[in-house]
Amino acid sequence: MDEMDQLEYGRRNGGGNGANRIDELSTVPVSQRLLLLPHCLRPTQGCPGKMTRQGLDCDGCTREDCKIFHIRQAALQAGYQNLCIAPGGRLAVRCVAEVRPAAIVAVACDKELEDGVAAVKALEWQGPAPLIIQIPLLRDGCVETDVDVAYVNQVIVGGV
Numbered sequence: 001m002d003e004m005d006q007l008e009y010g011r012r013n014g015g016g017n018g019a020n021r022i023d024e025l026s027t028v029p030v031s032q033r034l035l036l037l038p039h040c041l042r043p044t045q046g047c048p049g050k051m052t053r054q055g056l057d058c059d060g061c062t063r064e065d066c067k068i069f070h071i072r073q074a075a076l077q078a079g080y081q082n083l084c085i086a087p088g089g090r091l092a093v094r095c096v097a098e099v100r101p102a103a104i105v106a107v108a109c110d111k112e113l114e115d116g117v118a119a120v121k122a123l124e125w126q127g128p129a130p131l132i133i134q135i136p137l138l139r140d141g142c143v144e145t146d147v148d149v150a151y152v153n154q155v156i157v158g159g160v
């Protein structure tokens with residue numbers, strides 16, 4: 001996706017990221033980034049992931065029909081150390097509070113993004129609040145949701 005496509009994507013999807021924010025992300029070391037994914041992207045049948053206090057644990061899973069699998073692979077290959085696959089906004093915000101990242105890439109439905117951004121800004125930060133890149137779902141609804149995996153992967157590996 002080129003720069004104009006990214007801007008158009010942001011407008012169409014209400015993410016409001018734009019090329020400037022993506023460029024800003026590239027200045028943040030991967031070790032200081034947090035990737036938040038919603039667990040509703042997983043397949044409805046037979047997901048072997050275990051829900052833990054840190055979110056869904058996908059370690060060892062090789063299901064190539066799962067969007068989370070492909071995004072997680074890209075993030076791990078890029079060196080992300082902080083990744084949370086959350087069943088809801090409350091756990092996602094708790095991850096943010098524990099990790100204290102300099103930048104967050106958040107995939108979620110519009111409502112969760114809106115609430116999440118407000119909750120993150122309401123946390124106490126010693127320096128500036130983290131940069132938040134919002135990537136809205138293409139289809140929400142709590143199960144069998146969808147996202148543009150190629151776009152997410154392009155964003156998360158930006159500047160790595």
Ligand code: SF4
Nearest residue numbers: 042047049058061066
């Ligand atoms: S990669 Fe997908 S199918 Fe595998 S455990 Fe994670 S969410 Fe479930």
